[in-house]
Structure formats: C-alpha cells, structure tokens
Amino acid sequence: MLNDIMVLLQQCLQVDDISDWDDTTPLIGAIAEFDSMAVVTVITQLEESYGFIIDDDEISADVFETIGSLTSFVELKC
Amino acid sequence: MLIKPQLFFLNTDAGKLLITQFIPDIEHSIRLNVIVVPPFAEEANKSRKMLADFGRQAATYNIRVSLIDLFGTGDSEGDFCAASWAIWQQNIKDLYQELKRQDPDVDIQFVGLRTGALLALDYCMQQSQAVNTPQSLMLWQPVLNGQQFITQFMRLRLAADMMNTQAKLTMADLQQELAENGSIEIAGYNLNHSLSEAIAQLNLMHLTQLPVDLKLAWVEIGLPPTQKIKPISQKTIAQWQLHNNVSSCFINGDSFWQTQEITQVEELTNFSINYLLGSLND
Numbered sequence: 236m237l238n239d240i241m242v243l244l245q246q247c248l249q250v251d252d253i254s255d256w257d258d259t260t261p262l263i264g265a266i267a268e269f270d271s272m273a274v275v276t277v278i279t280q281l282e283e284s285y286g287f288i289i290d291d292d293e294i295s296a297d298v299f300e301t302i303g304s305l306t307s308f309v310e311l312k313c
Numbered sequence: 314m315l316i317k318p319q320l321f322f323l324n325t326d327a328g329k330l331l332i333t334q335f336i337p338d339i340e341h342s343i344r345l346n347v348i349v350v351p352p353f354a355e356e357a358n359k360s361r362k363m364l365a366d367f368g369r370q371a372a373t374y375n376i377r378v379s380l381i382d383l384f385g386t387g388d389s390e391g392d393f394c395a396a397s398w399a400i401w402q403q404n405i406k407d408l409y410q411e412l413k414r415q416d417p418d419v420d421i422q423f424v425g426l427r428t429g430a431l432l433a434l435d436y437c438m439q440q441s442q443a444v445n446t447p448q449s450l451m452l453w454q455p456v457l458n459g460q461q462f463i464t465q466f467m468r469l470r471l472a473a474d475m476m477n478t479q480a481k482l483t484m485a486d487l488q489q490e491l492a493e494n495g496s497i498e499i500a501g502y503n504l505n506h507s508l509s510e511a512i513a514q515l516n517l518m519h520l521t522q523l524p525v526d527l528k529l530a531w532v533e534i535g536l537p538p539t540q541k542i543k544p545i546s547q548k549t550i551a552q553w554q555l556h557n558n559v560s561s562c563f564i565n566g567d568s569f570w571q572t573q574e575i576t577q578v579e580e581l582t583n584f585s586i587n588y589l590l591g592s593l594n595d
Contacts, residue, residue, distance in 0.1 A: 246536055249573045263476055268573050271500065272355065274472035276571055279465055283543075291468065291484040296475050 240306045243284065247276045258303030263296055274299060287312045316372045318365065325407040327400050328390030331382040332408060335368035337375045344375045345593060346412045346419050348447075350405065350436075352427035353512075354393075354466065354502045356570040357386060360426055363569045363577040367424075370582045376589060377419075381408055394496050394503035398511035402436050409445055422449045422589060427570055428462060430455035431515050437524050449528040449592045451585060454570065457545060459515035469500040518549050523557050530588050531561040534568060534578055560588075 237258055245253050248268040262269050278289050289312070298308045319336055322329040337343055349364055351357045368378035382389040383404050385396035412421055425433030430452035440446045456462045467487050474482050491497040496505040523529070531550055533542045541563045542550070553559045566578030 271469050271472035275468045291471055294471055
C-alpha cells in the first residue's frame with residue numbers, strides 16, 4: 236500500500252526522483268509541489284483509484300502530514 | 314513550417330471575446346473549422362499549451378482551429394463573477410455564426426475539454442436550429458457529473474484553508490457562503506451561485522436523447538495502471554450508442570489539464586486530427 240501511495244503521489248506531483256521517500260517523509264509544507272491544487276488532485280485520484288468517497292470533513296492537515304499518515308488514512312478507508 | 318496564432322476580438326452583445334486562431338498556410342485550402350471549448354478556471358490555464366499545440370498541428374492538415382476565451386475568462390471582456398452558463402453558450406453561438414459567415418461552405422466541428430465538453434454538448438442540445446450546430450463533437454476527458462466537479466472545485470478552498478489557517482471550514486460552510494453572498498472566492502476565481510448551480514445540474518449520464526445525427530468521439534487520457542475508459546463513462550457511451558454514432562478511445566498520457574507542470578499529450582493531437590479528417594470523408 237505504501238508503495239502504491241508513493242507512486243500515486245509521484246504522478247500527481249510530477250516528481251522525478253522519489254528514491255529518498257519513505258513513510259516518514261513530510262508532505263504539507265515540506266514538498267514544494269504540495270499545494271492546495273495538489274491536495275485536491277491527490278484526493279480525487281485516491282477516490283478514483285480505490286473507489287471510496289472521501290468526506291470533506293475528513294480532509295485535514297493531519298492526514299496530509301506525512302506519506303505514512305496518508306497511507307494509514309487510505310488503509311482505514313479501504 | 315511553424316504556424317503562428319492569429320488573434321482577433323469578436324464583438325458580441327456580451328463584450329469582446331478573444332479568439333485565437335490557427336490558420337492553414339493557404340487560407341482557401343481550409344477543409345474544416347474547429348471550435349475548441351475550454352475547461353474551467355485553473356484547468357483552462359493548465360491546458361493552454363496543449364490546446365495551442367493541437368491548433369498548430371491541426372492547421373498543417375488544413376483545419377482552422379479557433380480557441381475561444383469565454384466571457385470573463387482569459388483576455389475576453391467581463392468579470393468571471395458575472396459569467397453565466399447562458400452567456401457562455403451565446404459566446405459559442407456567436408463564434409459559430411462568425412465562422413459560418415466567413416466560410417459558409419466549410420463544416421464546423423467542436424472539441425470540448427472537461428467542462429468545455431459539457432458546455433459544447435449542452436449547447437448542441439439547446440439549439441433548436443440545426444443550422445447552428447456541428448455534426449460532430451469530440452469530448453476530451455469530459456466532466457460527467459457537474460455536481461461532483463463543483464464539489465471538487467470547492468475542495469480547493471478547503472484544502473487551501475487547511476494548509477494556511479487553523480480554522481476548520483466545512484463544505485457546508487462554503488455552500489452557505491455561496492448561497493448567502495451570491496458568490497465565493499476559490500483559488501482566485503470568484504464563482505457565482507447561478508453558474509455553480511448551472512454546472513451542478515448537468516450530468517452526462519442523464520442525457521439519454523442526444524440531437525439526432527450528432528456524431529461523438531469520447532476520449533479519456535491517463536497513465537498506467539489506468540488503461541481504459543472509466544466504467545461509468547463506458548456505460549454512458551453504451552447508452553448513447555443506441556441512437557448515435559459514438560466512438561471512444563483511451564490515450565496514454567499526463568492529465569495535462571491539472572498537472573503541476575505544464576504538459577501536453579501529442580498522441581491526443583494526432584488521434585484527434587485523424588478523427589476530424591476521417592469524419593470529413595463520411
């Protein structure tokens with residue numbers, strides 16, 4: 236799952252090299268490409284890829300703190 | 314030979330609209346006019362290069378491509394907060410009639426991207442006179458569900474607030490602000506209530522009776538692991554195929570209307586030119 240999320244993030248953010256990414260890599264405020272448009276793109280891609288609906292109340296900074304927190308969120312939703 | 318865009322302002326009752334045209338070298342050799350209906354807000358900015366590349370390439374095949382900046386967008390007159398679905402439909406009609414006036418004998422076809430596909434198709438549905446409608450329409454990554462699209466657009470505001478402030482706004486707060494103030498600012502765009510409602514009411518799945526004889530091509534673009542058109546799109550296409558000639562195609566490439574970096578999908582251009590030229594021979 237972690238790997239799938241990293242690939243999805245890589246595609247959404249169009250980052251070339253993710254070799255130094257792991258579950259502790261911070262997202263918001265750390266990756267320059269991770270702006271509000273990117274957040275929405277990631278949410279939309281997650282919904283389309285995994286077939287669940289993310290309620291807008293679930294969109295919080297905690298979820299997007301690190302790659303690990305985002306992965307845990309997706310695991311809970313699946 | 315690199316074809317340069319030619320710009321002109323089309324005078325309409327709604328104000329001047331910027332039209333960017335890619336015109337074949339020898340103007341009398343024009344075989345087809347194509348009106349490109351752009352997507353919404355930031356998606357239009359992200360797509361500008363792709364649409365221009367398409368226009369430039371198509372012109373080398375004697376297709377004249379006209380890109381329209383809708384009222385209140387790009388370099389056309391008007392404020393985005395005063396834009397309406399009806400004005401945008403009229404913008405398309407005004408351009409359509411202008412092209413018909415210039416080249417009465419040349420067919421006009423539409424290419425619509427994202428909400429532009431919705432707008433173009435809804436335009437075809439609304440026109441009572443066939444003289445004002447194209448015979449063929451290409452839908453590039455069409456927005457299926459207007460309500461879902463508006464929700465996703467409003468999420469930009471939620472996401473921005475989430476990143477910048479401690480305040481926890483909800484979608485309900487935004488809906489309320491939109492209803493009470495008549496508009497809401499999202500990602501630099503002042504979205505008005507009636508435009509938001511008009512888009513939210515549209516759903517391609519609910520359109521069962523398309524104009525008779527309208528030919529459509531439905532194109533979706535994506536990267537692996539996605540390899541084919543979305544199931545929900547396939548369902549809509551199958552429904553339409555009962556009465557209309559509808560083809561579909563999946564193209565491997567970046568989602569250029571939303572990617573971080575400005576990108577383009579050459580295969581989409583090639584496929585579309587082939588389709589457009591092929592439709593002339595029918």
